[in-house]
Amino acid sequence: MGDILEVASKKVGDSAYRQKYNVNKQLKIFKEKVDKLKKKLGYNPLRASVGGNHDKRLLEFDYSLNQTIAEILDIPKYDVTLYDTIIVNGKTLKIHLNHGKHTNKHQHLREGAFIRDTHHISADLFLEGHNHDTATFSDFIVGDEVHYRRFFGFTGSALNYNGYAKEQNLREIPKGFIEYEIFPNGGLNGKEYHSDLIDWEG
Numbered sequence: 188m189g190d191i192l193e194v195a196s197k198k199v200g201d202s203a204y205r206q207k208y209n210v211n212k213q214l215k216i217f218k219e220k221v222d223k224l225k226k227k228l229g230y231n232p233l234r235a236s237v238g239g240n241h242d243k244r245l246l247e248f249d250y251s252l253n254q255t256i257a258e259i260l261d262i263p264k265y266d267v268t269l270y271d272t273i274i275v276n277g278k279t280l281k282i283h284l285n286h287g288k289h290t291n292k293h294q295h296l297r298e299g300a301f302i303r304d305t306h307h308i309s310a311d312l313f314l315e316g317h318n319h320d321t322a323t324f325s326d327f328i329v330g331d332e333v334h335y336r337r338f339f340g341f342t343g344s345a346l347n348y349n350g351y352a353k354e355q356n357l358r359e360i361p362k363g364f365i366e367y368e369i370f371p372n373g374g375l376n377g378k379e380y381h382s383d384l385i386d387w388e389g
Contacts, residue, residue, distance in 0.1 A: 188286055188342045218259060289304070
């Protein structure tokens with residue numbers, strides 16, 4: 188969901204501070220980790236890549252880092268917003284992927300902004316990554332003979348804040364990711380993995 192790599196820019200106000208490695212080194216490290224995951228699973232688990240505001244800074248030079256990431260890692264879909272579809276037992280699960288634009292130190296306000304930003308979009312699962320949070324929640328919709336649940340996921344981030352959160356008076360959220368279990372009826376259960384609670388490298 189974007190922000191895979193850090194691209195610090197002195198031209199962008201308070202958007203970036205420091206980066207430990209240059210973009211080439213970051214991409215090399217990320218590819219090594221993905222290749223390790225592919226080998227462990229026996230297939231390529233990556234279906235889509237959405238650009239974020241950290242990697243978007245190179246668009247100033249007409250260079251799409253998101254496109255490079257997708258090509259190097261054999262990711263079939265990449266864009267700023269994507270839709271994906273999974274069919275389970277004949278039931279279609281529609282997924283909306285977008286980097287997002289809101290952040291807040293209070294989780295309930297982040298969730299509210301996420302719901303408001305996507306209220307006009309038809310999908311079952313909405314994924315967003317901008318605020319670096321790792322969290323799952325749902326919103327139950329009711330109406331005249333209409334009852335269904337929309338699922339949401341803040342997909343986490345692999346980036347460290349490196350002082351950004353402290354200087355912006357935000358929470359330093361540990362790195363994390365989400366694993367979704369899809370039930371036969373098309374329902375979802377999101378399992379959160381937080382780097383402060385698990386062996387991140389294991």
